[in-house]
Amino acid sequence: MKEAGCDDESTNGVVLMVEPYSQTEQIQHVIYRILDANLDRAREGLRIIEEWCRFGLNNAQLTLECKHLRQEIANWHTAQIRAARDTMGDAGTGLSHPQEEQRANIKSLLQANFGRVQEAMRVLEEYGKLTHPNMGKAFKQMRYRVYTLESSLFGYQRHQLLLRSRLYLVTSQSENLLSTVEAALKGGLTLLQYRDKTADDTVRLEQAMKLRQLCHSYGALFIMNDRVDLALAVDADGVHLGQQDMPIAIARQLLGPQRLIGRSTTNSKEMQGAITDGADYIGVGPVYETPTKVGKAATGVEYVSYAAKNSPIPWFAIGGIDPNNINEVIDAGAERVAVVRSLMEAEQPTLVTQYLLSQLYRVKANP
Ligand SMILES: Cc1ncc(COP(=O)(O)OP(=O)(O)O)c(N)n1
Ligand SMILES: Cc1ncsc1CCOP(=O)(O)O
Numbered sequence: 001m002k003e004a005g006c007d008d009e010s011t012n013g014v015v016l017m018v019e020p021y022s023q024t025e026q027i028q029h030v031i032y033r034i035l036d037a038n039l040d041r042a043r044e045g046l047r048i049i050e051e052w053c054r055f056g057l058n059n060a061q062l063t064l065e066c067k068h069l070r071q072e073i074a075n076w077h078t079a080q081i082r083a084a085r086d087t088m089g090d091a092g093t094g095l096s097h098p099q100e101e102q103r104a105n106i107k108s109l110l111q112a113n114f115g116r117v118q119e120a121m122r123v124l125e126e127y128g129k130l131t132h133p134n135m136g137k138a139f140k141q142m143r144y145r146v147y148t149l150e151s152s153l154f155g156y157q158r159h160q161l162l163l164r165s166r167l168y169l170v171t172s173q174s175e176n177l178l179s180t181v182e183a184a185l186k187g188g189l190t191l192l193q194y195r196d197k198t199a200d201d202t203v204r205l206e207q208a209m210k211l212r213q214l215c216h217s218y219g220a221l222f223i224m225n226d227r228v229d230l231a232l233a234v235d236a237d238g239v240h241l242g243q244q245d246m247p248i249a250i251a252r253q254l255l256g257p258q259r260l261i262g263r264s265t266t267n268s269k270e271m272q273g274a275i276t277d278g279a280d281y282i283g284v285g286p287v288y289e290t291p292t293k294v295g296k297a298a299t300g301v302e303y304v305s306y307a308a309k310n311s312p313i314p315w316f317a318i319g320g321i322d323p324n325n326i327n328e329v330i331d332a333g334a335e336r337v338a339v340v341r342s343l344m345e346a347e348q349p350t351l352v353t354q355y356l357l358s359q360l361y362r363v364k365a366n367p
């Protein structure tokens, strides 16, 4: 605030009462303080996200987008706005929410910072409109770029984790569903599909929600069998669709580009269809006959060899695979396998997971 006082130089010693700031000037000052705080907040949040894109994901494109956004924000941070800063007089300094004190994992850290950036940009959009004719529009556009960045980053992370996953556990009904899955996660599992063909939707929703939380707490992917609606409802990482399930094109429209879609295949034609339709991965099998999928003819290891030579996308051999025959499947060219009974019915799922992974890690994954 300007203080009432005298100005000897300009008034030749005549004492003048100087008017305090007008109400308009006071409001302008407050707006500048709001802009200053939120310009800082948006840049800081983006910097935190940028570090993960650069050092965690090694992704030049995402890193560059963060940098461009930061630079654009900096251009709006004029000397006039900075001059309004009054840290000592800011009643909000030092206030923090208990949730800010702890982050469970990288995902929650990133989510919190995306939220922070988006919130700050919304504030800049609204208060900016009062200051500069283009500021509101500029921050609205930037906010949408941040939404796109968020979805690309999480989508990229999902695909990377899919590529790293060698073992895929598909669940069956079990009284010990959660403890069995957790035991497998402890053994190094990074990909889970919740498959229950008969339970009510209320049960499926409840179980899926719990499994998704469990998987994410171990940094693993969670996929829903058959049902796109349930996948969306529980914020799953994707869905697995068979030849009789929803077409991939429709599922893609509903799920967007960043969630994973898997497709079952039993022959070269189905494989080609899945690739053309944009599946992220395919199931290859049943390699052997299995009571888990009664009446479905086995493809034999020949189809595994075919997939090894012809699939440009990640694929999982499935059907009757266990610790005794996994090396036969690996010898036919499999680098990734999916199992139901081998883990769901194991006495020690952690040990079996570790054993299956140890065999799969003997071969190089491609792609
Ligand atoms: C990884 C994987 N591969 C194949 C299947 C089988 O899917 P589908 O043919 O739709 O049969 P159901 O599992 O729905 O009975 C799968 N689930 N996962
Ligand atoms: C769901 C599915 N799709 C092809 S085979 C199969 C079941 C595999 O189960 P298991 O590993 O117990 O043989």
Ligand SMILES: [Mg+2]
Binding pocket: 225, 226, 240, 241, 242, 245
């Ligand atoms: Mg199905």
